[in-house]
Amino acid sequence: MSRIDIEKKIQSENDRVAEGNRKVFTDAGVFVLNIISSPGSGKTTLLEATLDRLADKMNIVVIEGDISTERDMDRVRARGASGVQINTGGGCHLSSGMVAGVLDDLDLDSAEIVFIENVGNLVCPSTYDLGEDVRMVLLSTTEGDDKPMKYPAIFHEASLAILNKIDLLPHLTYDVEKVEKEIRVLNPDSEILRLSATTGEGMDAWIDWIMAKLREKKSTLT
Amino acid sequence: MSRIDIEKKIQSENDRVAEGNRKVFTDAGVFVLNIISSPGSGKTTLLEATLDRLADKMNIVVIEGDISTERDMDRVRARGASGVQINTGGGCHLSSGMVAGVLDDLDLDSAEIVFIENVGNLVCPSTYDLGEDVRMVLLSTTEGDDKPMKYPAIFHEASLAILNKIDLLPHLTYDVEKVEKEIRVLNPDSEILRLSATTGEGMDAWIDWIMAKLREKKSTLT
Numbered sequence: 001m002s003r004i005d006i007e008k009k010i011q012s013e014n015d016r017v018a019e020g021n022r023k024v025f026t027d028a029g030v031f032v033l034n035i036i037s038s039p040g041s042g043k044t045t046l047l048e049a050t051l052d053r054l055a056d057k058m059n060i061v062v063i064e065g066d067i068s069t070e071r072d073m074d075r076v077r078a079r080g081a082s083g084v085q086i087n088t089g090g091g092c093h094l095s096s097g098m099v100a101g102v103l104d105d106l107d108l109d110s111a112e113i114v115f116i117e118n119v120g121n122l123v124c125p126s127t128y129d130l131g132e133d134v135r136m137v138l139l140s141t142t143e144g145d146d147k148p149m150k151y152p153a154i155f156h157e158a159s160l161a162i163l164n165k166i167d168l169l170p171h172l173t174y175d176v177e178k179v180e181k182e183i184r185v186l187n188p189d190s191e192i193l194r195l196s197a198t199t200g201e202g203m204d205a206w207i208d209w210i211m212a213k214l215r216e217k218k219s220t221l222t
Numbered sequence: 223m224s225r226i227d228i229e230k231k232i233q234s235e236n237d238r239v240a241e242g243n244r245k246v247f248t249d250a251g252v253f254v255l256n257i258i259s260s261p262g263s264g265k266t267t268l269l270e271a272t273l274d275r276l277a278d279k280m281n282i283v284v285i286e287g288d289i290s291t292e293r294d295m296d297r298v299r300a301r302g303a304s305g306v307q308i309n310t311g312g313g314c315h316l317s318s319g320m321v322a323g324v325l326d327d328l329d330l331d332s333a334e335i336v337f338i339e340n341v342g343n344l345v346c347p348s349t350y351d352l353g354e355d356v357r358m359v360l361l362s363t364t365e366g367d368d369k370p371m372k373y374p375a376i377f378h379e380a381s382l383a384i385l386n387k388i389d390l391l392p393h394l395t396y397d398v399e400k401v402e403k404e405i406r407v408l409n410p411d412s413e414i415l416r417l418s419a420t421t422g423e424g425m426d427a428w429i430d431w432i433m434a435k436l437r438e439k440k441s442t443l444t
Contacts, residue, residue: 042366092343121314123314143262149290167393190303
């Protein structure tokens with residue numbers, strides 16, 4: 001088998017297992033979000049701020065993906081989430097098999113939402129379905145306003161793009177309109193939200209988005 | 223062949239081609255730096271600031287690695303570098319074969335330094351030798367102070383770590399000492415520089431480091 005044949009086989013096996021995960025999530029009635037970004041764009045900080053607003057209203061499960069350490073799981077657990085840390089030990093993205101391997105450790109029946117925080121990487125995770133309802137990309141203003149066209153796959157795949165760290169805009173040279181225009185070229189249907197997980201600006205619209213998606217998911221189950 | 227066998231074969235083939243690149247670079251008497259970071263840590267901005275300080279004194283070649291676009295090559299060319307843009311078309315790192323493929327397009331004989339800006343990714347490029355003299359990692363303060371232990375391979379492999387965007391420290395919660403301590407745990411021999419490519423703070427020490435490495439390389443050739 002050539003390398004390309006093996007990659008194709010891995011992708012098709014990943015898709016098959018992702019469908020199994022999706023069935024488990026749907027049977028449990030949870031809404032599942034796969035969050036992808038560069039290292040340090042603020043995925044975990046966004047989850048902390050989200051848990052601060054939702055964890056007293058519903059049970060939330062987080063699956064944390066990292067090369068190494070339990071640091072992110074410790075952070076979200078401290079804000080009221082349950083869940084599991086997956087360490088890939090070098091792998092540059094989560095796979096559906098890794099997620100399938102921890103499903104039994106999750107309390108899905110009592111949960112409403114599952115956040116999957118992928119490995120910090122704007123390239124590898126783009127095309128790996130984990131069984132989620134929505135794949136989203138987070139981009140921080142400090143990463144520069146030229147990124148969508150340089151990393152097109154994830155912006156093409158993601159149905160939601162969040163521009164994070166807007167509180168730092170006064171200290172940066174950053175053209176928000178240019179970034180949003182590029183995202184829409186790559187994916188005309190993409191929703192875009194601007195926020196700062198640190199100051200809370202824009203968080204209400206993000207929480208509204210989550211709650212609307214949750215209602216949408218529930219409505220398909222009845 | 224299993225996937226692991228194929229990966230091993232790819233790594234060993236990459237190492238073989240990297241040695242060939244290294245011979246070409248050494249025959250030309252150039253100092254070669256492989257620069258690795260997340261997307262948006264400031265690799266290209268650092269190169270621009272470096273070219274502003276060195277391009278009138280010597281010829282500098284840049285090899286730009288990106289998934290897509292010629293944006294970075296346009297930027298460094300405007301500051302006086304010659305060189306080539308490599309688009310991986312989805313690949314998450316440069317390989318020695320990609321570099322070997324552009325060697326004939328580089329004016330190495332008149333050059334003193336070759337900067338290779340790898341694809342923005344803190345994971346995949348870590349272990350791929352391109353034939354460089356020094357592998358370095360760039361980490362920006364806006365990425366958060368928990369990154370070395372979460373992405374250990376590149377900090378273990380790199381002989382120089384640069385902490386960029388120190389001008390933004392007053393607006394962030396970031397413990398510089400903690401980051402430097404983690405880097406030294408992963409690699410006790412790593413050199414560490416703090417700078418801001420935007421304001422110029424710390425750039426003199428970086429230029430001194432480059433010039434010392436260039437002299438060191440020249441001294442091994444005579």
